[in-house]
Amino acid sequence: EVAPLKKTKYKERELHPFLAYFAHTFMGAYTKTILHEKSGRRKYTQWLHPDMVGVHFPIEEWETEVIDFARETGSPAVTLYSFEIKKELGFSNLRESFFQTVSNSSWANEGYLVAADIEQDAEFLAELKRLSDAFGIGIIKLDITDPDSSEIIFPARHKNQIDWDTLNKLARENPNAKEFLRRITVDLATKEIRREKYDKVPDYEKLVELGKKMAE
DSSP states (O other): OOOOOOOOSSOGGGGHHHHHHHHHHHHOOEEEEOOGGGSOOOGGGGGTOOSEEEEEOSTTTSOHHHHHHHHHTTOOOSEEEEEEEEEEESTTTHHHHHHHHHHHTTTSSEEEEEEEEEOOOHHHHHHHHHHHHHHOOEEEEOOSSOGGGOEEEEOOOOOSSOOHHHHHHHHHHOHHHHHHHHHHHHHHHHTOOOGGGSOOOOOHHHHHHHHHHHHO
């Protein structure tokens, strides 16, 4: 018998600042929240839209000439991330959550399933690792009491090729996704990252205070 997940009072979207902090601090990525309510009201959109998307730029690491050369030769100059967020992750919601992540991250270089409360049962973790290995989906555990203790439990398998058809579908359906891609294009062209155009990265202290309220 599958045990029910522990209920939490906070909303799933309250985890977004924690992921924005983790992605920026530990992955060097800038994130953007994808608001599902801005999409066309179609039943399948939960299988198309991730909760957040992210990008890692080489601008701060590569010489200008290398960036220009990569662009001219068609080599990938950025890494695109897709994040599906759940408050809890256990046997009762593993299959649906995992394959939702597989579906809505197919366009990205790396896809992640993210949760704050992950069941620690050995059998569950073994199944989670099996699915991660089989489908290349990474697993991130957010720590709302100590954001610096958030971690990638299982890494995502990096894909060199982007699924352009699915990415085009996502951009067509959601204005946040379209603006995210437009922003990346501009930042690459100007070789300057406009941080304010992406999700705000909170201070560690503010996240700790937020985490305390959420844990009450």
